[in-house]
Amino acid sequence: MSKYLQAVKIIIAANPDLKAKVLPYLDEDTETIYFDEIYAQDLSGGVSAAVTWIQALWTASSKGLRSDPFSRMYAMDEKLRVATVKALATLLEVNND
Numbered sequence: 193m194s195k196y197l198q199a200v201k202i203i204i205a206a207n208p209d210l211k212a213k214v215l216p217y218l219d220e221d222t223e224t225i226y227f228d229e230i231y232a233q234d235l236s237g238g239v240s241a242a243v244t245w246i247q248a249l250w251t252a253s254s255k256g257l258r259s260d261p262f263s264r265m266y267a268m269d270e271k272l273r274v275a276t277v278k279a280l281a282t283l284l285e286v287n288n289d
Contacts, residue, residue, distance in 0.1 A: 195283055195285070196249065196250055198282050203246055227243070238267045244258060245264075
């Protein structure tokens, strides 16, 4: 499993609603995420912000994002914010113990 997929799974695991919205559109075998299908769902503010972070980390880019992930952090609960920081640490290969 790539470190990108590991990072995504850290964020997904932090919120049951996020997990329910994203997992059906995440193909772990091919490491593909179908963002258009995810965004087509009714997403709460925090879940939508987390999906934006997932997309930014997954693509390692801010191009094509529907919003600025940093400006959306306020919409995420503490568990999602902590998970996002852990995901960033995973991608940067920082020991986050």
